[in-house]
Amino acid sequence: MTESKPRPLISVQERLRDQVAHALRAALISGELRPGVVYSAPALAADFGVSATPVREAMLDLAREGLVEAVRNKGFRVTEMTERDLDEFTEIRALIEVPTIGQVARTATKEQLEALRPVAQEIVVAARKHDLIAYLEADRQFHLSLLGLVGNSRLVEVVGDLRKRSRLYGLTRLDQRGELVSSAEEHLELLDLLLTGDAEASEACMARHLGHVRSLWADRETEKPGLRLGRR
Template sequence: MNAIRIAQPALYEEVAERLRQRIFSHELPPGTWIDEQALAEDYGISRTPLREALKVLASEGLVTLKPRRGCYVTELSGGDIQEIFPIIAMLEGRCAFEATQKATPADVARLQAIQDILEKAAATGNIPAYFEANQNFHLTLWEIAGNRWLLQVIQDLRKVLKLTRYQSLSVDGRLKKSMEEHRELLAAITAKDPDLAEKVMKSHLIAGSEAMAKATSR
Protein backbone atom coordinates (compact mmCIF):
# COMPACT_ATOMS: atom_id res chain seq x y z
CA MET A 1 0.00 0.00 0.00
CA ASN A 2 1.43 3.35 -1.03
CA ALA A 3 1.72 5.98 1.67
CA ILE A 4 -0.42 9.06 1.13
CA ARG A 5 1.72 12.16 1.28
CA ILE A 6 0.38 15.15 3.18
CA ALA A 7 0.93 18.29 1.17
CA GLN A 8 2.93 21.04 2.81
CA PRO A 9 1.32 24.49 2.85
CA ALA A 10 2.51 26.60 -0.07
CA LEU A 11 5.12 29.17 0.90
CA TYR A 12 2.89 32.07 -0.10
CA GLU A 13 0.16 30.79 2.26
CA GLU A 14 2.58 30.83 5.19
CA VAL A 15 3.72 34.33 4.25
CA ALA A 16 0.09 35.47 3.93
CA GLU A 17 -0.69 34.18 7.43
CA ARG A 18 2.35 35.94 8.93
CA LEU A 19 1.35 39.22 7.31
CA ARG A 20 -2.29 38.70 8.29
CA GLN A 21 -1.34 38.42 11.96
CA ARG A 22 0.90 41.50 11.74
CA ILE A 23 -2.02 43.43 10.26
CA PHE A 24 -4.47 42.17 12.90
CA SER A 25 -2.07 43.13 15.71
CA HIS A 26 -1.57 46.56 14.08
CA GLU A 27 2.16 45.97 13.82
CA LEU A 28 1.28 46.98 10.25
CA PRO A 29 -1.46 49.56 10.91
CA PRO A 30 -4.03 50.73 8.34
CA GLY A 31 -2.50 52.93 5.67
CA THR A 32 0.97 51.40 5.96
CA TRP A 33 2.88 51.01 2.70
CA ILE A 34 4.07 47.44 2.25
CA ASP A 35 7.80 47.50 1.51
CA GLU A 36 8.05 44.34 -0.59
CA GLN A 37 11.83 44.32 -0.85
CA ALA A 38 12.33 44.75 2.91
CA LEU A 39 9.75 42.06 3.72
CA ALA A 40 11.27 39.62 1.24
CA GLU A 41 14.67 40.15 2.84
CA ASP A 42 13.23 39.77 6.37
CA TYR A 43 11.56 36.47 5.46
CA GLY A 44 14.47 35.24 3.35
CA ILE A 45 12.30 34.68 0.29
CA SER A 46 12.00 35.99 -3.25
CA ARG A 47 9.38 38.58 -4.10
CA THR A 48 7.30 36.05 -6.08
CA PRO A 49 5.73 34.22 -3.08
CA LEU A 50 5.41 37.56 -1.30
CA ARG A 51 3.39 39.00 -4.16
CA GLU A 52 1.21 35.88 -4.24
CA ALA A 53 0.61 36.34 -0.51
CA LEU A 54 -0.37 39.98 -1.05
CA LYS A 55 -2.88 38.91 -3.71
CA VAL A 56 -4.49 36.61 -1.14
CA LEU A 57 -4.69 39.42 1.41
CA ALA A 58 -6.08 41.76 -1.24
CA SER A 59 -8.86 39.24 -1.97
CA GLU A 60 -9.70 39.33 1.76
CA GLY A 61 -9.81 43.13 1.77
CA LEU A 62 -6.87 43.44 4.17
CA VAL A 63 -4.54 45.18 1.72
CA THR A 64 -5.16 47.40 -1.27
CA LEU A 65 -3.09 47.14 -4.45
CA LYS A 66 -2.66 50.56 -6.05
CA PRO A 67 -1.34 50.75 -9.64
CA ARG A 68 2.15 52.30 -9.83
CA ARG A 69 2.03 53.07 -6.11
CA GLY A 70 2.36 49.64 -4.53
CA CYS A 71 0.48 47.84 -1.79
CA TYR A 72 -1.01 49.37 1.36
CA VAL A 73 -2.79 48.01 4.43
CA THR A 74 -6.45 48.84 3.88
CA GLU A 75 -7.97 51.81 5.70
CA LEU A 76 -11.70 51.57 6.35
CA SER A 77 -13.65 54.76 5.78
CA GLY A 78 -16.81 55.77 7.59
CA GLY A 79 -18.70 54.71 4.48
CA ASP A 80 -17.10 51.26 4.57
CA ILE A 81 -18.17 50.81 8.18
CA GLN A 82 -21.74 51.87 7.41
CA GLU A 83 -21.89 49.32 4.58
CA ILE A 84 -20.29 46.40 6.44
CA PHE A 85 -22.04 46.53 9.81
CA PRO A 86 -25.68 46.17 8.70
CA ILE A 87 -24.63 43.04 6.80
CA ILE A 88 -22.70 41.51 9.67
CA ALA A 89 -25.48 42.48 12.11
CA MET A 90 -27.97 40.56 9.99
CA LEU A 91 -25.67 37.52 9.72
CA GLU A 92 -24.64 37.42 13.38
CA GLY A 93 -28.22 38.05 14.41
CA ARG A 94 -29.18 34.88 12.56
CA CYS A 95 -26.24 33.11 14.16
CA ALA A 96 -27.47 34.12 17.63
CA PHE A 97 -30.96 32.87 16.71
CA GLU A 98 -29.65 29.44 15.68
CA ALA A 99 -27.21 29.21 18.60
CA THR A 100 -30.02 29.92 21.07
CA GLN A 101 -32.12 27.14 19.57
CA LYS A 102 -29.26 24.64 19.84
CA ALA A 103 -27.49 25.72 23.04
CA THR A 104 -27.17 23.07 25.74
CA PRO A 105 -26.64 23.84 29.44
CA ALA A 106 -22.94 23.11 28.85
CA ASP A 107 -22.87 25.65 26.00
CA VAL A 108 -24.49 28.29 28.20
CA ALA A 109 -21.90 27.56 30.89
CA ARG A 110 -19.11 28.13 28.33
CA LEU A 111 -20.61 31.47 27.36
CA GLN A 112 -21.04 32.43 31.02
CA ALA A 113 -17.36 31.69 31.67
CA ILE A 114 -16.39 34.05 28.85
CA GLN A 115 -18.89 36.59 30.13
CA ASP A 116 -17.13 36.52 33.50
CA ILE A 117 -13.85 37.40 31.75
CA LEU A 118 -15.61 40.24 29.93
CA GLU A 119 -16.97 41.56 33.22
CA LYS A 120 -13.51 41.62 34.81
CA ALA A 121 -11.94 43.30 31.78
CA ALA A 122 -14.69 45.93 31.66
CA ALA A 123 -14.41 46.61 35.39
CA THR A 124 -10.69 47.37 35.05
CA GLY A 125 -10.97 49.17 31.71
CA ASN A 126 -8.70 46.60 30.07
CA ILE A 127 -9.67 47.11 26.43
CA PRO A 128 -7.24 44.56 24.89
CA ALA A 129 -8.46 41.83 27.27
CA TYR A 130 -12.09 42.79 26.62
CA PHE A 131 -11.50 42.73 22.86
CA GLU A 132 -10.02 39.22 22.97
CA ALA A 133 -12.77 37.87 25.24
CA ASN A 134 -15.40 39.48 23.03
CA GLN A 135 -13.91 37.75 19.99
CA ASN A 136 -13.99 34.46 21.89
CA PHE A 137 -17.64 35.00 22.88
CA HIS A 138 -18.69 35.51 19.27
CA LEU A 139 -16.56 32.58 18.09
CA THR A 140 -18.23 30.32 20.65
CA LEU A 141 -21.66 31.42 19.44
CA TRP A 142 -20.68 30.56 15.87
CA GLU A 143 -19.56 27.11 17.00
CA ILE A 144 -22.82 26.50 18.87
CA ALA A 145 -24.88 27.60 15.86
CA GLY A 146 -22.96 25.09 13.74
CA ASN A 147 -23.91 26.72 10.43
CA ARG A 148 -20.77 26.50 8.30
CA TRP A 149 -22.20 28.73 5.57
CA LEU A 150 -22.93 31.53 8.01
CA LEU A 151 -19.53 31.02 9.64
CA GLN A 152 -17.65 31.35 6.36
CA VAL A 153 -19.25 34.67 5.43
CA ILE A 154 -19.02 36.10 8.95
CA GLN A 155 -15.34 35.21 9.24
CA ASP A 156 -14.55 36.93 5.94
CA LEU A 157 -16.22 40.14 7.13
CA ARG A 158 -14.68 39.89 10.59
CA LYS A 159 -11.20 39.80 9.06
CA VAL A 160 -11.79 43.23 7.56
CA LEU A 161 -13.24 44.60 10.80
CA LYS A 162 -10.06 43.63 12.65
CA LEU A 163 -8.45 46.53 10.81
CA THR A 164 -10.31 48.78 13.27
CA ARG A 165 -9.05 46.86 16.33
CA TYR A 166 -10.15 48.45 19.65
CA GLN A 167 -11.43 51.66 18.00
CA SER A 168 -15.11 51.38 18.93
CA LEU A 169 -14.26 50.38 22.51
CA SER A 170 -12.16 53.52 22.95
CA VAL A 171 -15.23 55.76 22.56
CA ASP A 172 -16.35 57.16 25.90
CA GLY A 173 -19.00 54.94 27.50
CA ARG A 174 -18.88 52.24 24.80
CA LEU A 175 -17.12 49.62 26.94
CA LYS A 176 -19.82 49.83 29.61
CA LYS A 177 -22.62 49.79 27.03
CA SER A 178 -21.11 46.81 25.22
CA MET A 179 -20.98 44.96 28.53
CA GLU A 180 -24.67 45.64 29.14
CA GLU A 181 -25.53 44.38 25.65
CA HIS A 182 -23.61 41.16 26.29
CA ARG A 183 -25.56 40.61 29.50
CA GLU A 184 -28.85 41.02 27.62
CA LEU A 185 -27.68 38.62 24.92
CA LEU A 186 -26.61 35.94 27.38
CA ALA A 187 -29.90 36.33 29.27
CA ALA A 188 -31.84 35.77 26.03
CA ILE A 189 -29.78 32.68 25.20
CA THR A 190 -30.21 31.31 28.72
CA ALA A 191 -33.97 31.89 28.48
CA LYS A 192 -34.02 30.01 25.13
CA ASP A 193 -35.56 33.03 23.38
CA PRO A 194 -34.05 32.99 19.86
CA ASP A 195 -36.05 35.97 18.59
CA LEU A 196 -34.82 38.16 21.44
CA ALA A 197 -31.24 36.90 21.04
CA GLU A 198 -31.32 37.84 17.36
CA LYS A 199 -32.72 41.29 18.13
CA VAL A 200 -30.15 41.98 20.85
CA MET A 201 -27.25 40.83 18.68
CA LYS A 202 -28.31 43.08 15.81
CA SER A 203 -28.65 46.06 18.15
CA HIS A 204 -25.28 45.25 19.74
CA LEU A 205 -23.46 45.33 16.40
CA ILE A 206 -25.23 48.43 15.10
CA ALA A 207 -24.31 50.23 18.33
CA GLY A 208 -20.74 49.10 17.78
CA SER A 209 -20.77 50.52 14.25
CA GLU A 210 -22.01 53.88 15.54
CA ALA A 211 -19.21 53.97 18.10
CA MET A 212 -16.67 53.00 15.46
CA ALA A 213 -17.91 55.75 13.15
CA LYS A 214 -17.35 58.25 15.97
CA ALA A 215 -13.86 56.87 16.60
CA THR A 216 -12.81 57.08 12.95
CA SER A 217 -14.15 60.63 12.58
CA ARG A 218 -12.06 62.00 15.46
Protein backbone atom coordinates in the same frame (compact mmCIF):
# COMPACT_ATOMS: atom_id res chain seq x y z
CA MET B 1 7.08 59.67 9.27
CA THR B 2 6.35 59.36 12.98
CA GLU B 3 9.08 57.44 14.76
CA SER B 4 7.82 53.95 15.61
CA LYS B 5 8.25 52.12 18.88
CA PRO B 6 10.86 49.31 18.95
CA ARG B 7 9.27 46.01 18.10
CA PRO B 8 10.28 42.68 19.63
CA LEU B 9 12.03 40.17 17.42
CA ILE B 10 9.69 37.45 16.26
CA SER B 11 10.68 33.99 17.45
CA VAL B 12 12.09 31.73 14.74
CA GLN B 13 10.60 28.76 16.58
CA GLU B 14 7.13 29.75 15.45
CA ARG B 15 5.81 30.22 11.96
CA LEU B 16 6.95 33.70 10.96
CA ARG B 17 4.25 34.23 8.40
CA ASP B 18 1.47 33.67 10.96
CA GLN B 19 3.18 35.77 13.62
CA VAL B 20 3.78 38.64 11.23
CA ALA B 21 0.15 38.50 10.05
CA HIS B 22 -0.99 38.63 13.67
CA ALA B 23 1.29 41.59 14.38
CA LEU B 24 0.05 43.41 11.28
CA ARG B 25 -3.59 42.87 12.29
CA ALA B 26 -2.71 44.31 15.69
CA ALA B 27 -1.16 47.35 13.98
CA LEU B 28 -4.32 47.78 11.89
CA ILE B 29 -6.53 47.64 14.96
CA SER B 30 -4.39 50.06 16.96
CA GLY B 31 -4.19 52.54 14.08
CA GLU B 32 -0.45 52.22 13.54
CA LEU B 33 -1.19 51.20 9.96
CA ARG B 34 -3.55 53.73 8.41
CA PRO B 35 -6.10 53.33 5.60
CA GLY B 36 -4.88 54.61 2.24
CA VAL B 37 -1.20 54.57 3.20
CA VAL B 38 1.26 52.37 1.25
CA TYR B 39 3.77 50.36 3.31
CA SER B 40 6.77 48.53 1.91
CA ALA B 41 7.56 44.97 2.98
CA PRO B 42 11.30 45.71 3.58
CA ALA B 43 10.50 48.63 5.88
CA LEU B 44 7.98 46.64 7.87
CA ALA B 45 10.41 43.71 8.01
CA ALA B 46 13.03 45.98 9.55
CA ASP B 47 10.52 47.06 12.20
CA PHE B 48 9.73 43.44 13.09
CA GLY B 49 13.31 42.20 12.92
CA VAL B 50 12.69 39.61 10.20
CA SER B 51 13.35 39.21 6.50
CA ALA B 52 11.01 40.71 3.93
CA THR B 53 9.73 37.32 2.73
CA PRO B 54 7.42 36.45 5.67
CA VAL B 55 6.15 40.04 5.66
CA ARG B 56 5.20 39.79 1.98
CA GLU B 57 3.54 36.41 2.60
CA ALA B 58 1.61 37.81 5.57
CA MET B 59 0.53 40.83 3.54
CA LEU B 60 -0.77 38.51 0.82
CA ASP B 61 -2.82 36.73 3.48
CA LEU B 62 -4.27 40.07 4.57
CA ALA B 63 -4.93 40.95 0.91
CA ARG B 64 -7.03 37.80 0.55
CA GLU B 65 -9.02 38.96 3.56
CA GLY B 66 -9.57 42.34 1.94
CA LEU B 67 -7.59 44.24 4.58
CA VAL B 68 -4.84 45.46 2.24
CA GLU B 69 -4.23 45.64 -1.50
CA ALA B 70 -1.00 45.18 -3.42
CA VAL B 71 0.51 48.25 -5.09
CA ARG B 72 2.91 47.24 -7.85
CA ASN B 73 6.57 48.03 -7.14
CA LYS B 74 5.67 49.88 -3.95
CA GLY B 75 4.19 47.55 -1.36
CA PHE B 76 0.72 47.26 0.15
CA ARG B 77 -1.97 49.85 0.78
CA VAL B 78 -4.31 49.48 3.75
CA THR B 79 -7.82 49.20 2.35
CA GLU B 80 -10.05 52.21 2.83
CA MET B 81 -13.73 51.71 3.57
CA THR B 82 -16.49 54.18 2.86
CA GLU B 83 -19.47 54.81 5.10
CA ARG B 84 -21.53 52.89 2.55
CA ASP B 85 -19.18 49.90 2.80
CA LEU B 86 -19.53 49.87 6.57
CA ASP B 87 -23.32 50.24 6.41
CA GLU B 88 -23.52 47.31 4.01
CA PHE B 89 -21.30 45.11 6.17
CA THR B 90 -23.47 45.90 9.18
CA GLU B 91 -26.66 45.19 7.26
CA ILE B 92 -25.38 41.82 6.05
CA ARG B 93 -24.23 40.84 9.53
CA ALA B 94 -27.60 41.83 11.00
CA LEU B 95 -29.48 39.82 8.37
CA ILE B 96 -27.44 36.75 9.28
CA GLU B 97 -26.65 37.08 12.97
CA VAL B 98 -29.88 38.44 14.46
CA PRO B 99 -32.20 35.61 13.32
CA THR B 100 -29.46 33.06 13.97
CA ILE B 101 -29.24 34.23 17.58
CA GLY B 102 -32.98 33.66 17.83
CA GLN B 103 -32.44 30.11 16.62
CA VAL B 104 -29.67 29.64 19.18
CA ALA B 105 -32.04 30.80 21.94
CA ARG B 106 -34.61 28.21 20.88
CA THR B 107 -32.30 25.23 20.35
CA ALA B 108 -29.03 25.55 22.31
CA THR B 109 -28.68 23.68 25.60
CA LYS B 110 -27.79 25.29 28.89
CA GLU B 111 -24.49 23.38 28.86
CA GLN B 112 -23.57 24.68 25.40
CA LEU B 113 -24.27 28.26 26.39
CA GLU B 114 -22.57 28.10 29.78
CA ALA B 115 -19.46 26.75 28.07
CA LEU B 116 -19.16 30.18 26.43
CA ARG B 117 -19.33 32.15 29.67
CA PRO B 118 -15.55 32.02 30.29
CA VAL B 119 -15.00 33.52 26.82
CA ALA B 120 -17.55 36.27 27.47
CA GLN B 121 -15.76 37.01 30.73
CA GLU B 122 -12.42 37.12 28.88
CA ILE B 123 -13.84 39.92 26.72
CA VAL B 124 -14.67 41.97 29.81
CA VAL B 125 -11.29 41.29 31.43
CA ALA B 126 -9.47 42.31 28.25
CA ALA B 127 -11.51 45.52 28.08
CA ARG B 128 -10.65 46.38 31.68
CA LYS B 129 -6.96 45.78 30.93
CA HIS B 130 -7.16 47.89 27.74
CA ASP B 131 -5.85 44.88 25.80
CA LEU B 132 -7.49 45.49 22.42
CA ILE B 133 -5.95 42.47 20.69
CA ALA B 134 -7.12 40.08 23.41
CA TYR B 135 -10.50 41.82 23.33
CA LEU B 136 -10.98 41.25 19.62
CA GLU B 137 -9.74 37.67 19.71
CA ALA B 138 -12.09 36.75 22.57
CA ASP B 139 -14.91 38.67 20.89
CA ARG B 140 -14.37 36.76 17.65
CA GLN B 141 -14.24 33.41 19.46
CA PHE B 142 -17.45 34.18 21.38
CA HIS B 143 -19.52 35.30 18.40
CA LEU B 144 -18.40 32.58 16.00
CA SER B 145 -18.75 29.85 18.63
CA LEU B 146 -22.23 31.12 19.44
CA LEU B 147 -23.27 31.08 15.78
CA GLY B 148 -21.67 27.66 15.42
CA LEU B 149 -24.27 26.20 17.78
CA VAL B 150 -26.77 26.13 14.89
CA GLY B 151 -24.52 23.67 13.06
CA ASN B 152 -24.00 25.65 9.84
CA SER B 153 -20.26 25.89 9.21
CA ARG B 154 -20.72 27.97 6.03
CA LEU B 155 -22.65 30.58 7.98
CA VAL B 156 -19.83 30.82 10.51
CA GLU B 157 -17.29 31.11 7.69
CA VAL B 158 -19.20 33.98 6.05
CA VAL B 159 -19.57 35.93 9.30
CA GLY B 160 -15.91 35.33 10.12
CA ASP B 161 -14.94 36.83 6.77
CA LEU B 162 -17.23 39.83 7.30
CA ARG B 163 -15.68 40.45 10.70
CA LYS B 164 -12.18 40.46 9.20
CA ARG B 165 -13.16 42.91 6.49
CA SER B 166 -15.00 45.27 8.80
CA ARG B 167 -12.27 46.13 11.27
CA LEU B 168 -13.25 48.06 14.40
CA TYR B 169 -11.67 51.37 13.44
CA GLY B 170 -13.09 53.09 16.53
CA LEU B 171 -12.06 50.51 19.11
CA THR B 172 -9.09 52.53 20.36
CA ARG B 173 -11.22 55.63 20.71
CA LEU B 174 -13.91 53.70 22.59
CA ASP B 175 -11.26 52.45 25.01
CA GLN B 176 -9.88 55.96 25.48
CA ARG B 177 -13.38 57.24 26.29
CA GLY B 178 -13.77 54.54 28.93
CA GLU B 179 -16.70 52.90 27.13
CA LEU B 180 -15.10 49.62 26.09
CA VAL B 181 -16.04 47.78 29.29
CA SER B 182 -19.75 48.51 28.91
CA SER B 183 -19.60 47.29 25.32
CA ALA B 184 -17.82 44.14 26.50
CA GLU B 185 -20.48 43.49 29.15
CA GLU B 186 -23.12 43.26 26.40
CA HIS B 187 -21.76 39.78 25.66
CA LEU B 188 -22.66 38.59 29.15
CA GLU B 189 -26.08 40.25 28.81
CA LEU B 190 -26.67 38.41 25.54
CA LEU B 191 -25.59 35.10 27.05
CA ASP B 192 -27.95 35.54 30.03
CA LEU B 193 -30.85 36.29 27.68
CA LEU B 194 -30.07 33.21 25.59
CA LEU B 195 -30.16 31.08 28.73
CA THR B 196 -33.74 32.20 29.37
CA GLY B 197 -34.74 30.91 25.94
CA ASP B 198 -36.26 34.29 25.02
CA ALA B 199 -35.55 34.43 21.29
CA GLU B 200 -37.14 37.85 20.77
CA ALA B 201 -35.16 39.54 23.55
CA SER B 202 -31.96 37.82 22.42
CA GLU B 203 -32.45 39.05 18.86
CA ALA B 204 -33.09 42.59 20.11
CA CYS B 205 -29.90 42.49 22.19
CA MET B 206 -27.88 41.25 19.22
CA ALA B 207 -29.30 43.96 16.96
CA ARG B 208 -28.43 46.61 19.55
CA HIS B 209 -24.92 45.22 19.90
CA LEU B 210 -24.33 45.38 16.14
CA GLY B 211 -25.64 48.94 16.16
CA HIS B 212 -23.03 49.83 18.75
CA VAL B 213 -20.34 48.24 16.59
CA ARG B 214 -21.41 50.41 13.66
CA SER B 215 -21.26 53.51 15.85
CA LEU B 216 -17.60 52.69 16.55
CA TRP B 217 -16.86 52.78 12.83
CA ALA B 218 -18.60 56.14 12.55
CA ASP B 219 -16.03 57.58 14.96
CA ARG B 220 -12.99 56.45 13.03
CA GLU B 221 -12.40 59.73 11.18
CA THR B 222 -12.08 61.64 14.45
CA GLU B 223 -9.26 59.48 15.78
CA LYS B 224 -5.77 60.90 15.84
CA PRO B 225 -3.37 59.28 13.38
CA GLY B 226 -1.40 56.44 14.90
CA LEU B 227 2.19 55.45 14.33
CA ARG B 228 3.03 54.90 10.68
CA LEU B 229 5.40 52.01 10.51
CA GLY B 230 7.66 51.91 7.50
CA ARG B 231 5.82 54.55 5.47
CA ARG B 232 7.63 55.23 2.22
